[in-house]
Amino acid sequence: MKPALVLDARQEGHACEVRVGGGVPARLAELAAGHDRVALVTCARVRRTPFARRAERALAGSGKLALAHVLPDGERGKTLAELERAATRLLRAGATRRTLVVALGGGAVTDAAGFLAATFMRGVPWVAVPTTLLAMVDAALGGKTAVNLPLAKNAVGAFHPPRAVLADPVALATLPARELASGMGEVVKYAALDPALLPEVRAAARAGRAGQALVAACARYKLQVVARDPREQAERKLLNLGHTFGHGVEAAGGFSRYTHGEAVAVGLAFAFRLARAMGRVDAAAVAEVGDLLDRAGLPRRVPPTVARRAARLMSYDKKRTAAGLRWVLPRARGNAWVVEWDVAAPDGAVAAAVAEIGEAP
Numbered sequence: 001m002k003p004a005l006v007l008d009a010r011q012e013g014h015a016c017e018v019r020v021g022g023g024v025p026a027r028l029a030e031l032a033a034g035h036d037r038v039a040l041v042t043c044a045r046v047r048r049t050p051f052a053r054r055a056e057r058a059l060a061g062s063g064k065l066a067l068a069h070v071l072p073d074g075e076r077g078k079t080l081a082e083l084e085r086a087a088t089r090l091l092r093a094g095a096t097r098r099t100l101v102v103a104l105g106g107g108a109v110t111d112a113a114g115f116l117a118a119t120f121m122r123g124v125p126w127v128a129v130p131t132t133l134l135a136m137v138d139a140a141l142g143g144k145t146a147v148n149l150p151l152a153k154n155a156v157g158a159f160h161p162p163r164a165v166l167a168d169p170v171a172l173a174t175l176p177a178r179e180l181a182s183g184m185g186e187v188v189k190y191a192a193l194d195p196a197l198l199p200e201v202r203a204a205a206r207a208g209r210a211g212q213a214l215v216a217a218c219a220r221y222k223l224q225v226v227a228r229d230p231r232e233q234a235e236r237k238l239l240n241l242g243h244t245f246g247h248g249v250e251a252a253g254g255f256s257r258y259t260h261g262e263a264v265a266v267g268l269a270f271a272f273r274l275a276r277a278m279g280r281v282d283a284a285a286v287a288e289v290g291d292l293l294d295r296a297g298l299p300r301r302v303p304p305t306v307a308r309r310a311a312r313l314m315s316y317d318k319k320r321t322a323a324g325l326r327w328v329l330p331r332a333r334g335n336a337w338v339v340e341w342d343v344a345a346p347d348g349a350v351a352a353a354v355a356e357i358g359e360a361p
């Protein structure tokens with residue numbers, strides 16, 4: 001077994017240990033030892049996996065496990081009603097301010113359990129054990145925690161960085177293929193942000209798997225951005241590349257037709273097409289990102305009706321300002337491109353990109 005790669009992250013003065021690789025059960029037991037109790041929060045699909053069983057056994061063996069709380073799978077676990085249910089169970093299990101919350105699961109679990117940790121007794125420490133590619137390279141990193149409201153995703157949340165993120169790509173072995181591809185949507189985003197990652201991401205997309213080195217490279221990129229701009233006042237907005245139109249696609253599909261990563265994939269293709277319509281990049285850049293998405297088995301177009309609906313719905317984006325939508329878009333530099341945030345786009349260019357994304361391939 002290769003040793004875990006350990007990245008030391010800092011966010012607003014708080015240290016966060018990010019480990020990518022094996023040894024998760026042993027590290028969980030060590031972390032548990034420093035707390036009075038541990039509350040494990042997971043979901044039914046994840047709890048059945050061999051990886052999760054080993055993690056839970058290690059926590060039980062530490063003698064600190066007071067509670068294993070199982071959320072409904074996926075976004076159904078990210079509601080205020082589920083938050084109340086979980087907090088009540090923590091109280092009944094004797095949890096205190098010195099209790100450690102361990103979030104074991106995909107992005108929905110880490111978002112919801114992270115928000116539980118942010119709010120229970122005004123904040124308790126937590127550790128994220130992400131089990132999906134999407135959570136390993138994005139959701140579990142950077143301290144954004146939230147639950148949904150019926151009207152909007154992640155509408156109620158807090159910045160509450162975990163003490164540690166323990167990501168073992170072995171957990172991905174039992175991940176459904178569509179979920180793995182969905183994670184690749186965020187991985188392709190990192191290659192679009194940092195073209196130096198293109199060869200590694202191209203190889204992973206071709207092989208249909210992401211290993212330790214790639215997960216660590218994506219995590220390192222995000223952690224560096226978050227360390228410089230923890231509250232998304234400036235540079236962290238880069239991490240929303242592909243997400244403005246992508247959130248529109250997710251909403252246009254009723255949050256069920258497209259996974260988050262699939263919607264981000266379409267959003268990435270859209271961002272490059274919009275940049276080309278504005279003369280910021282050439283057709284080769286659009287083709288390069290399109291090729292990566294194809295290799296990863298991700299969509300880069302949607303039916304015209306979905307594209308038009310997504311364009312209408314993206315106007316509800318959280319990142320909208322009084323001056324209108326501000327985009328994260330590439331601009332050609334040398335043989336590649338750089339990505340910029342807070343870019344205004346003319347309506348005509350947006351309409352042209354919407355029409356292109358809604359065309360038959």
Ligand code: GLY
Nearest residue numbers: 138142144236239
């Ligand atoms: N998912 C984007 C961010 O964490 O900022």
